[in-house]
Amino acid sequence: MQLLIKNFISLLIIITFVLGFIFGEDVAGGGHMDIVPFYNNFLIIKNNSFFSIPWSNYISAGFPLHHIIVGNVIFFSENIFFLKLFSFLISFLCIVVFLNILNLKYKIKDTVNSSVLLVSVIPLLSPYFRTSGFWGLEENTCYLFFLISIYYFLNSKKYYYKYFSIFFAFLCILIRQTFVFLPLILFLYYFNFSKILSRKNLFVFLFFFICSIPVLYFIIIFSGFTNEPNRIVYNPKNIPIIFSFFFIYLFPFIIVKFREIIKYLIRIESLIHLPLFFIFYFLFKSKFEILDWYNSIGGGLIYKSIFNLNFFSTNLNFNIFLFLLISYLGLFFLFFVSKKNQFIKIFVLVTVTIYSFVNIIFQEYYDPLIFFIVILFTNYIQKKDLQKFSIVILFFYIFILVLSFTYRYHIVPSLINS
Numbered sequence: 001m002q003l004l005i006k007n008f009i010s011l012l013i014i015i016t017f018v019l020g021f022i023f024g025e026d027v028a029g030g031g032h033m034d035i036v037p038f039y040n041n042f043l044i045i046k047n048n049s050f051f052s053i054p055w056s057n058y059i060s061a062g063f064p065l066h067h068i069i070v071g072n073v074i075f076f077s078e079n080i081f082f083l084k085l086f087s088f089l090i091s092f093l094c095i096v097v098f099l100n101i102l103n104l105k106y107k108i109k110d111t112v113n114s115s116v117l118l119v120s121v122i123p124l125l126s127p128y129f130r131t132s133g134f135w136g137l138e139e140n141t142c143y144l145f146f147l148i149s150i151y152y153f154l155n156s157k158k159y160y161y162k163y164f165s166i167f168f169a170f171l172c173i174l175i176r177q178t179f180v181f182l183p184l185i186l187f188l189y190y191f192n193f194s195k196i197l198s199r200k201n202l203f204v205f206l207f208f209f210i211c212s213i214p215v216l217y218f219i220i221i222f223s224g225f226t227n228e229p230n231r232i233v234y235n236p237k238n239i240p241i242i243f244s245f246f247f248i249y250l251f252p253f254i255i256v257k258f259r260e261i262i263k264y265l266i267r268i269e270s271l272i273h274l275p276l277f278f279i280f281y282f283l284f285k286s287k288f289e290i291l292d293w294y295n296s297i298g299g300g301l302i303y304k305s306i307f308n309l310n311f312f313s314t315n316l317n318f319n320i321f322l323f324l325l326i327s328y329l330g331l332f333f334l335f336f337v338s339k340k341n342q343f344i345k346i347f348v349l350v351t352v353t354i355y356s357f358v359n360i361i362f363q364e365y366y367d368p369l370i371f372f373i374v375i376l377f378t379n380y381i382q383k384k385d386l387q388k389f390s391i392v393i394l395f396f397y398i399f400i401l402v403l404s405f406t407y408r409y410h411i412v413p414s415l416i417n418s
Helices: 002-022 031-046 065-073 080-105 114-125 127-134 139-154 161-173 177-190 199-221 238-256 258-265 268-288 300-308 316-338 342-355 369-377 383-417
Strands: none
Touching: 002 080, 002 114, 002 127, 031 065, 031 080, 031 127, 065 080, 065 139, 080 114, 080 127, 080 139, 080 369, 114 127, 114 369, 114 383, 127 139, 127 383, 139 161, 139 177, 139 369, 161 177, 161 199, 177 199, 177 342, 238 258, 238 268, 238 300, 238 316, 238 342, 238 369, 238 383, 268 316, 300 316, 316 342, 342 369
């Protein structure tokens, strides 16, 4: 009975995704605007040979692989519908690959495991995954390459699978430069530092170099790591904002093993977090006393709730304290979930460093990326936890989706009209 219920819920999630595409849902709020420059990119790539593309007319902070693929796949039409349809179909491919990765990781031999199936379709509830899939955006193409890379990383059947993993990891960078953490993780994993001059190391190094050539090409073309250099500015305020994202998306993982975190908190060594929090608080407090872009756009759910909507208080000092407390809890959750996992440390270090040099960040940068990273790179959710986790993560993402719908279609219009 439980199997049938979970399979039915998985089917309903898929149906909501299809309906969202049909009715032009834009729950994240930016799809209807972002598709305009993306359509421009599609046209200039479709109507020009590669070496004659006027890159000065290209509009995106990311590298152009997604647009190159779309421009060549949809060679038969300039109808914007096919641009949307491409990303919609790519989104389903992501789910298929993710399901196969989960079956591989958890050694599922059944044709259909209801808990694994339910977990695999959860990204279809992510507001940002949905908007990208409905509005022809580039993120889900990047996630597809990311997931394919992870599939070959976890699958050691053939020795050459590691080269497939590296190849698809570099394809991610050619869409989203922040995914540079993935090739870095793979290099540290595949390169044998105890036998630096070995033949295997030479092959790995040469393959990494060959795969990096297209990245270097676009760095030269764009005269930097992005086509929007005006966005590059050191903004340490982004650091606690990022950890507030971790608080949100690690919360369901914490709930699954809530007893373990309670056991840790009652131990004497957990008291170290009190002085650490106050250091964190005084380090970033002044950054939130200045009005900036975040008072109108960006910042994510928690920032908007505390500072923009004054959901808890109108007192700025209290709001700063509350936000930094939640942000530090996100850092604590990260510490608890990752433990000694080196892959997670690299992911966090690289992405936080990159995003601290961006003028403004959005919650979409980490959703559903954190979900994928924790599931695939850690052993935090074990096979015995899948049944409970599938239910917790389902309710969590339903809550996030409903909240996003409320904000996008109720709160924002009421603020505009007031």
